[in-house]
Amino acid sequence: MSQATQNGARDPTLATAVHRRLREDILSGRLPPGLKLKLRDLAESYGAGASPMREALSKLAAEGLAERLEHRGFRVAGAAPAQLDGLIRSRVLAECAALRESIRRGDAAWEDAVVVAEHRLNRLARSVDPQRFATNPEWEAGHLRFHQALLEACGAPQLLAFCDRLREEARRYRALANTAAYPDRDVAAEHAAIARAALDRDAEAAAALLAQHYERTGAFVGADLGRRAGPGETGVAGRRLGG
Amino acid sequence: MSQATQNGARDPTLATAVHRRLREDILSGRLPPGLKLKLRDLAESYGAGASPMREALSKLAAEGLAERLEHRGFRVAGAAPAQLDGLIRSRVLAECAALRESIRRGDAAWEDAVVVAEHRLNRLARSVDPQRFATNPEWEAGHLRFHQALLEACGAPQLLAFCDRLREEARRYRALANTAAYPDRDVAAEHAAIARAALDRDAEAAAALLAQHYERTGAFVGADLGRRAGPGETGVAGRRLGG
DNA sequence: CCTCGGCAGAATTTCGACAAAATCTCCGTC
DNA sequence: GACGGAGATTTTGTCGAAATTCTGCCGAGG
Numbered sequence: 001m002s003q004a005t006q007n008g009a010r011d012p013t014l015a016t017a018v019h020r021r022l023r024e025d026i027l028s029g030r031l032p033p034g035l036k037l038k039l040r041d042l043a044e045s046y047g048a049g050a051s052p053m054r055e056a057l058s059k060l061a062a063e064g065l066a067e068r069l070e071h072r073g074f075r076v077a078g079a080a081p082a083q084l085d086g087l088i089r090s091r092v093l094a095e096c097a098a099l100r101e102s103i104r105r106g107d108a109a110w111e112d113a114v115v116v117a118e119h120r121l122n123r124l125a126r127s128v129d130p131q132r133f134a135t136n137p138e139w140e141a142g143h144l145r146f147h148q149a150l151l152e153a154c155g156a157p158q159l160l161a162f163c164d165r166l167r168e169e170a171r172r173y174r175a176l177a178n179t180a181a182y183p184d185r186d187v188a189a190e191h192a193a194i195a196r197a198a199l200d201r202d203a204e205a206a207a208a209l210l211a212q213h214y215e216r217t218g219a220f221v222g223a224d225l226g227r228r229a230g231p232g233e234t235g236v237a238g239r240r241l242g243g
Numbered sequence: 244m245s246q247a248t249q250n251g252a253r254d255p256t257l258a259t260a261v262h263r264r265l266r267e268d269i270l271s272g273r274l275p276p277g278l279k280l281k282l283r284d285l286a287e288s289y290g291a292g293a294s295p296m297r298e299a300l301s302k303l304a305a306e307g308l309a310e311r312l313e314h315r316g317f318r319v320a321g322a323a324p325a326q327l328d329g330l331i332r333s334r335v336l337a338e339c340a341a342l343r344e345s346i347r348r349g350d351a352a353w354e355d356a357v358v359v360a361e362h363r364l365n366r367l368a369r370s371v372d373p374q375r376f377a378t379n380p381e382w383e384a385g386h387l388r389f390h391q392a393l394l395e396a397c398g399a400p401q402l403l404a405f406c407d408r409l410r411e412e413a414r415r416y417r418a419l420a421n422t423a424a425y426p427d428r429d430v431a432a433e434h435a436a437i438a439r440a441a442l443d444r445d446a447e448a449a450a451a452l453l454a455q456h457y458e459r460t461g462a463f464v465g466a467d468l469g470r471r472a473g474p475g476e477t478g479v480a481g482r483r484l485g486g
Numbered sequence: 487c488c489t490c491g492g493c494a495g496a497a498t499t500t501c502g503a504c505a506a507a508a509t510c511t512c513c514g515t516c
Numbered sequence: 517g518a519c520g521g522a523g524a525t526t527t528t529g530t531c532g533a534a535a536t537t538c539t540g541c542c543g544a545g546g
Contacts, residue, residue, distance in 0.1 A: 062305035
């Protein structure tokens with residue numbers, strides 16, 4: 001009852017609360033790639049001691065969102081275009097494999113879930129403002145659910161968890177590039193095509209469409225990222241904390 | 244100079260040393276699935292304070308080798324036959340996807356690496372004792388290298404890291420089942436067939452052979468595991484630390 | 487002018503003690 | 517005899533300080 005605030009008293013332990021906040025700050029791009037994460041500053045900034053902070057950072061490092069340098073602390077993971085390439089490739093390979101298996105094993109309940117997820121996604125507006133593009137959290141959640149539903153029948157929990165992790169990393173790159181709406185694209189149509197192919201049990205077509213879906217976004221984000229950072233930028237330069 | 248012992252003073256920090264030892268103890272089966280990991284006992288047992296121990300456990304939980312129960316500490320991850328199924332399926336899907344891409348992208352250097360890895364593996368004895376089966380660490384390392392070499396040209400670092408993690412989890416199940424040599428199998432021939440198909444750029448055949456390679460081992464291990472635990476065993480029962 | 491060695495300063499890592507939560511025990515009651 | 521609850525015990529989670537390690541700087545030497 002008293003857990004009313006958005007992220008207030010929901011976390012049972014300080015370490016998990018700090019982990020969640022820190023992760024959100026990295027994923028949203030508020031903490032830029034390569035930033036040195038000084039324990040003291042963080043502890044003060046997030047209002048926690050060194051122990052929970054350290055634990056949160058350690059977990060983040062295991063998730064790939066931070067890097068650990070022994071005896072030299074932590075830093076936010078780099079985000080160079082080359083790394084984005086590897087990420088996209090990992091995503092395409094992992095998700096296509098999961099999708100193929102899902103199509104092979106999926107039953108009627110899986111089909112229903114895919115249909116429902118796509119329907120709900122179509123009911124939501126991509127942007128909260130019809131004039132200027134501004135991401136709609138509900139649409140993002142629906143989008144996530146749709147892609148999860150597609151893979152869910154593959155029967156490989158670890159692989160699904162891995163796909164979730166890669167999805168989050170990809171979200172970070174999107175936030176960093178701050179790419180607005182993509183021109184010349186009809187994402188709803190792409191989703192519809194993927195769903196149709198999956199429900200038709202056409203694994204090859206569905207995988208190809210899904211791969212295209214991710215590679216297109218990756219190309220846009222990569223171009224924007226490269227434009228900002230310039231060629232040769234590693235994304236791990238030693239920037240300092242801004243606030 | 245003083246770093247003579249096998250795993251003695253190599254780790255720069257206590258937390259990483261404890262993490263390594265704890266992980267090895269879980270992977271080798273010395274710490275059985277579902278075991279409650281009490282912080283005090285562990286700290287005493289491994290000769291470290293609570294902070295490094297906690298950090299190691301947190302990392303282990305992120306890797307999937309331990310489970311975290313908020314305010315109730317940690318326990319060794321379960322190892323039920325059903326979980327093994329999911330693991331094998333994840334492995335087959337992930338590694339086959341990586342192998343296909345590796346075959347598609349691999350250059351001459353990749354081919355060389357595969358040939359060399361297979362050759363070296365064949366030069367090593369599977370068992371240190373020709374009479375009674377006892378795993379040869381060198382063969383294990385060579386085996387690991389061979390499978391890594393196969394996938395290495397896929398250009399997806401995250402996916403490769405994921406495959407490494409799944410390989411370790413699989414090793415844990417093998418250790419738990421303590422399966423001796425597999426009857427009616429010629430692993431060297433299986434490896435040779437996989438390598439040949441890969442070098443011939445026959446992605447379908449190579450993936451099929453690799454999948455068979457893992458599924459066979461999985462079936463043996465699963466059978467042994469089921470025989471020990473009995474049907475319905477969850478593998479997360481609350482056992483206590485033995486010493 | 488450039489390089490090397492050592493000396494402060496800062497940061498990370500670890501320790502031991504404290505506070506909060508969960509589990510267990512034991513007793514009274516139905 | 518079984519159930520439920522209050523208190524004691526155990527265990528986890530957190531804090532602040534000490535020890536160890538890294539970083540940057542300054543001066544001596546080539």
